[in-house]
Amino acid sequence: MSEPPRFGSVLTAMVTPFGGDGRLDTGAAADLARWLVEQGNDGLVLAGTTGEAPTLSDDEKVALWRAVRAAVAVPLVAGTGTYDTARSVALTRAATDVGVDGILAVTPYYSRPAQAGIEAHFRAVAAATHLPVLVYDIPVRTGRKVETATLLRLAADVANLAGVKDAGGSPAETARLAAAAPDGFEIYSGDDALTLPFLAVGAVATIGVATHWTAALHQDLFTAWRAGDTARARSVNARLLPSFAYENGDTAPNPIPTKALLGVLGLAVGECRLPLGPPPPGLVDRAREILDQLELAAVA
Numbered sequence: 001m002s003e004p005p006r007f008g009s010v011l012t013a014m015v016t017p018f019g020g021d022g023r024l025d026t027g028a029a030a031d032l033a034r035w036l037v038e039q040g041n042d043g044l045v046l047a048g049t050t051g052e053a054p055t056l057s058d059d060e061k062v063a064l065w066r067a068v069r070a071a072v073a074v075p076l077v078a079g080t081g082t083y084d085t086a087r088s089v090a091l092t093r094a095a096t097d098v099g100v101d102g103i104l105a106v107t108p109y110y111s112r113p114a115q116a117g118i119e120a121h122f123r124a125v126a127a128a129t130h131l132p133v134l135v136y137d138i139p140v141r142t143g144r145k146v147e148t149a150t151l152l153r154l155a156a157d158v159a160n161l162a163g164v165k166d167a168g169g170s171p172a173e174t175a176r177l178a179a180a181a182p183d184g185f186e187i188y189s190g191d192d193a194l195t196l197p198f199l200a201v202g203a204v205a206t207i208g209v210a211t212h213w214t215a216a217l218h219q220d221l222f223t224a225w226r227a228g229d230t231a232r233a234r235s236v237n238a239r240l241l242p243s244f245a246y247e248n249g250d251t252a253p254n255p256i257p258t259k260a261l262l263g264v265l266g267l268a269v270g271e272c273r274l275p276l277g278p279p280p281p282g283l284v285d286r287a288r289e290i291l292d293q294l295e296l297a298a299v300a
Contacts (some may be wrong), residue, residue: 005205006162006187007075010044010218012211013050015255015262016064018270024060028268030071035267040215043075044068045104045207049141053079055273058091066100077207081106081136085121092128103133104165104207109142115150120284122154122161132162138190139168140199155185165190167209168181171197178202194246196237200223210243212258213265213296238295246290251280252291260285264298 014036019030033044047053056064060210065078078095080103092103105125107118126133135154139145145168145267154161167190168172178201186202189195195206195218211218218238224232230286246261247287248254255272260279262269266289271278291298 005188007077007205008150009205009222010041010211010215011043011045011075011188011207011292012036012041012078012116012215013045013048013207013209014068015212015258016047016051017267017268018273019269024056024063025268025270026063026067027268029064030067031233032262032269033068033072034145036212036215037072037074038297039213040078040219041211042076042205043077044072045077045079046100048079048136048207049106050106050209050258051079051140052255052273052276058087060095061091062094062098065095065100069099071171075101076101076235077105077134079104079136081125083108083109083110083122088121088125089128092125096129098129101131101133103129103134104136105143106138107144107146109144112143113179115147118144118146119150119154123158126154126158128159130160132160133158134163134165134186134188134191135161136165137168138165148173148180151177152180160186161185163187165189166198166203169194171201174203175201175246180218192240192247196221196225196233199233209247209254209258210240211290213261214240214243219296242293245287245289252283256280257283257287260284261290264288264291266295266298 017025019025062205065142078094078100080091136144165188177297187207189198189203192210194209220234221233256279259269288298
């Protein structure tokens with residue numbers, strides 16, 4: 001890779017802080033964004049899956065983008081995708097007006113459109129902005145895989161369709177995409193546990209969850225990989241495996257574990273909104289174990 005990734009190598013899909021009353025806390029969001037940058041994040045993704053986007057109103061999303069834009073100078077990517085194309089277009093225009101640096105557009109979920117509908121949706125979103133747009137392919141949540149052929153048509157035809165956040169779970173399919181994609185089309189790992197395998201087949205960066213607390217280690221992993229030190233990259237990845245296992249599960253879906261761990265670190269992010277809700281018993285203790293393993297300081 002001759003040029004660095006446009007948004008940086010390590011980005012965090014930031015949680016959205018709520019106060020004790022469940023309201024959006026823009027002050028805490030600004031504080032968290034500054035802290036994440038201090039920890040080594042190159043950029044942030046706001047109002048994505050980890051940011052509980054389905055529970056945020058459009059006005060809350062705009063307020064979140066504005067607060068974080070005022071707080072940090074790193075690249076910000078705004079999650080504007082919904083299952084409604086018209087609403088996604090409106091949110092994309094709003095995010096562009098706020099002054100973010102890119103757009104993350106998830107595959108329309110629940111309605112399970114055909115590939116033709118998926119393609120038309122992404123074309124409409126990209127046409128609503130001059131900013132680079134990343135497709136967010138996460139079939140486990142949306143019910144539809146964005147086929148490689150669809151991504152390649154979009155990459156060839158839509159000038160600002162800049163890449164994909166790949167949470168498709170298949171390094172083999174990612175390899176096929178990377179081999180056929182035009183120059184400048186970027187693949188961002190959207191699955192922490194597959195970041196190293198994705199790097200091996202052509203990914204250039206990560207949009208992570210564990211990166212809330214592992215940004216420095218992720219930077220080490222990328223530095224080692226690009227230097228050709230695969231042994232070092234594998235060693236760092238091995239240190240990260242417990243964090244990857246912790247961040248999501250059936251009894252504590254993402255972002256419940258992340259908010260619990262950030263609370264242990266003393267960061268005011270609150271609990272998740274329903275239908276996710278509070279952490280299950282034992283999760284905070286597990287968060288302390290994760291931090292101990294990484295030799296990160298928890299709040300007493």
